[in-house]
Amino acid sequence: MPIHDQGYRRYGGRREAHGRTWLVITRAGIMERLRERKFLGLLLIAWLPFLVRTVQLYIAANYQQTAQFLGPSAGLFHQFLQQQGIFVFFITMYVGAGLIANDRRANALQIYLSKPLTRVDYVVGKLATLLIFLIAVTWLPGILLLIMQMMFAGNLTFLKANLFLFPAITAYSAVAVTLAAFTMLALSSLSKSRRFVAVMYAGLIFFTAAMYQALRGITGSRAWLFISPGDVLDVIADKIFRSAAEPPLDFAVALLVVAVLLASSVFVLERRVRGVEVVT
Amino acid sequence: MNPVVKLDRVTVRYGRQQALRDVTASFPSGAVGLLGPNGAGKSTMLRSLLGFIVPEQGQMRVLDRDVKQSALAIRSRIGYMPESDAHIPGMNAVSFVAYCGSLSGLPHADAMQRAHEVLYYVGLGEARYRNVETYSTGMKQRIKLAQALVHDPDLLFLDEPTNGMDPKGRDEMLELIRDIAHNKGLSLILSSHLLPDVEYTCDYVVVMDKGTVATEGPIATLKGQGGRVFELRVKGDAAAFVQVLHAEGLECHETEEDTMRVFVPGDGLANGDDARRLFHLAAAHGMQVRHLRASVPTLEDVFARAVGER
Numbered sequence: 001m002p003i004h005d006q007g008y009r010r011y012g013g014r015r016e017a018h019g020r021t022w023l024v025i026t027r028a029g030i031m032e033r034l035r036e037r038k039f040l041g042l043l044l045i046a047w048l049p050f051l052v053r054t055v056q057l058y059i060a061a062n063y064q065q066t067a068q069f070l071g072p073s074a075g076l077f078h079q080f081l082q083q084q085g086i087f088v089f090f091i092t093m094y095v096g097a098g099l100i101a102n103d104r105r106a107n108a109l110q111i112y113l114s115k116p117l118t119r120v121d122y123v124v125g126k127l128a129t130l131l132i133f134l135i136a137v138t139w140l141p142g143i144l145l146l147i148m149q150m151m152f153a154g155n156l157t158f159l160k161a162n163l164f165l166f167p168a169i170t171a172y173s174a175v176a177v178t179l180a181a182f183t184m185l186a187l188s189s190l191s192k193s194r195r196f197v198a199v200m201y202a203g204l205i206f207f208t209a210a211m212y213q214a215l216r217g218i219t220g221s222r223a224w225l226f227i228s229p230g231d232v233l234d235v236i237a238d239k240i241f242r243s244a245a246e247p248p249l250d251f252a253v254a255l256l257v258v259a260v261l262l263a264s265s266v267f268v269l270e271r272r273v274r275g276v277e278v279v280t
Numbered sequence: 281m282n283p284v285v286k287l288d289r290v291t292v293r294y295g296r297q298q299a300l301r302d303v304t305a306s307f308p309s310g311a312v313g314l315l316g317p318n319g320a321g322k323s324t325m326l327r328s329l330l331g332f333i334v335p336e337q338g339q340m341r342v343l344d345r346d347v348k349q350s351a352l353a354i355r356s357r358i359g360y361m362p363e364s365d366a367h368i369p370g371m372n373a374v375s376f377v378a379y380c381g382s383l384s385g386l387p388h389a390d391a392m393q394r395a396h397e398v399l400y401y402v403g404l405g406e407a408r409y410r411n412v413e414t415y416s417t418g419m420k421q422r423i424k425l426a427q428a429l430v431h432d433p434d435l436l437f438l439d440e441p442t443n444g445m446d447p448k449g450r451d452e453m454l455e456l457i458r459d460i461a462h463n464k465g466l467s468l469i470l471s472s473h474l475l476p477d478v479e480y481t482c483d484y485v486v487v488m489d490k491g492t493v494a495t496e497g498p499i500a501t502l503k504g505q506g507g508r509v510f511e512l513r514v515k516g517d518a519a520a521f522v523q524v525l526h527a528e529g530l531e532c533h534e535t536e537e538d539t540m541r542v543f544v545p546g547d548g549l550a551n552g553d554d555a556r557r558l559f560h561l562a563a564a565h566g567m568q569v570r571h572l573r574a575s576v577p578t579l580e581d582v583f584a585r586a587v588g589e590r
Contacts, residue, residue, distance in 0.1 A: 007401055007459075008397070008398065008401045008429065008459075008460065008464050009397060010432055010464070010465070011386070011390070011394060011431070011432035013386070013387070013390045014387060014390070015356070015384075015385040015386060015431075016385040016386070016387065017385070018352050018353075018356070018385070021383055021385075024379070024382045024383055025383075028379055032370060098369075102369040102370070103368070103369070105369065106365075106366065106367050106368065106369040106413075107362065107364050107365060107366035107367075108366060108367065108368050108369065110332070110360075110362045110364075110366055111360075111362070111366050111367070111368065111380065111427065112383065113330070113331075113332060114330050114332075114355060114358075114359075114360035114362070115355060115356075115380065115383040115384050116352045116353070116355045116356035116383075116384060116385060117352070117355075117383060118352065274332065275327065275330065275331075275332030275333075276327050276332045276333060
């Protein structure tokens with residue numbers, strides 16, 4: 001008789017309630033990325049603009065002669081978040097491209113969906129993985145920058161005068177990262193190759209921007225802006241940060257474009273995230 | 281005892297193609313074989329029970345719960361080993377199996393402990409820190425079984441578990457399945473087109489053909505169902521002789537090496553009388569009998585009868 005039986009034993013322990021499975025997926029997704037040095041490097045680089053802006057705010061707060069051209073303004077936060085757009089793009093490509101594509105390549109969807117989780121849990125888990133990283137390079141440094149300004153200035157004068165900045169940073173970050181995450185996740189569900197998905201996403205961003213420029217050149221009208229998601233986001237940012245510039249597109253139309261893109265992404269995900277692919 | 285799975289007039293359609301046609305079946309607890317040729321609807325049935333496919337009509341109950349209403353509760357109590365290669369990319373075996381445990385609701389520490397245990401149980405203990413993507417086909421089959429077992433389900437769905445395995449690996453896998461069903465108190469449904477696999481591991485069988493249930497029952501009962509089986513080899517026009525046998529009410533199907541298996545229904549005659557009857561028929565139709573031997577009924581005969589009758 002063996003001293004210790006390494007055979008199969010029944011499990012009598014605790015089981016978590018349903019509904020929190022998406023957290024397991026998100027946690028695993030985040031840990032997987034954080035184990036990669038290349039990705040940590042990308043995250044670090046994404047925080048360099050924050051460092052530069054922090055130094056700028058420090059100098060403006062401590063050297064009065066620089067306050068005029070380095071001093072804080074709503075535009076500074078607007079610019080900062082728009083600059084972070086490039087990191088949103090790279091992180092979306094790096095983290096998002098393989099989120100569903102890799103699972104489709106490895107037939108993992110039938111493993112996931114044979115467990116006690118719904119398709120919504122799966123999508124939310126994957127979406128949250130990407131959203132958390134995107135928030136970490138948009139909303140988080142944006143808010144921290146605002147806090148830094150208060151700390152360096154030693155008063156709340158700027159904040160009181162620009163109280164809308166807290167919701168503005170939150171709202172713009174929310175729109176930008178949600179749009180990027182949903183679009184990427186939908187594209188990721190369309191292919192089994194993360195490289196192909198990355199190319200599709202880059203194509204979507206650059207091709208639509210190029211198309212807009214071409215149509216604008218041909219027709220002389222800026223109304224074509226609605227075909228370029230990147231430029232649509234700029235219109236939304238201008239409105240949220242109360243920019244004085246003349247908007248090339250109505251704010252409501254810009255929001256409608258975002259809504260259509262989100263709805264299309266949800267539609268694609270609903271069609272593609274299934275335990276079995278039925279070809280008729 | 282209540283059946284672990286019950287289907288009531290279930291129809292599943294892929295476009296115009298009906299994969300399951302008005303299927304009514306029940307699977308008792310223990311080891312049940314879901315047998316049928318490729319395309320019979322076995323995998324479709326399992327996928328419908330998992331909720332991957334919504335049937336056009338009919339009701340399905342698993343572990344006394346309705347699949348439509350309690351899909352999550354059911355899935356927390358079943359383990360599924362899919363037919364095709366499936367894993368979570370970028371993980372080693374322990375992480376993968378533990379992850380599947382966590383997805384099934386086990387706390388992380390318990391999931392990790394169970395992962396080590398089941399990996400040893402399925403024979404991957406030494407390879408548990410290797411990336412799953414580097415595994416051989418046989419190892420991938422074992423890891424699929426491990427992920428299905430990690431949360432200690434009450435019911436296992438095994439879809440073609442020995443596909444692509446070498447003979448030794450296949451025997452080991454069948455031994456594991458037999459052990460799970462007979463010694464560990466789990467019920468399982470083994471979907472396969474391989475008759476010996478089902479015969480070795482299961483006590484009950486549901487035979488499917490063209491999207492319907494051809495026959496079902498305990499294997500021992502089905503094998504012993506009134507009648508005898510003979511191995512027969514003849515010289516002459518075998519195809520014509522098969523027609524003659526059919527006309528006489530004898531079922532007949534060919535096996536390898538020109539030998540046919542003839543099923544003589546009824547309990548009336550002894551073996552010798554049946555054999556004599558076959559000799560007479562052969563003589564009457566100018567056939568030479570080269571080999572005639574009474575045989576033990578196998579699941580193959582059950583399958584051939586069930587599918588052949590249709």
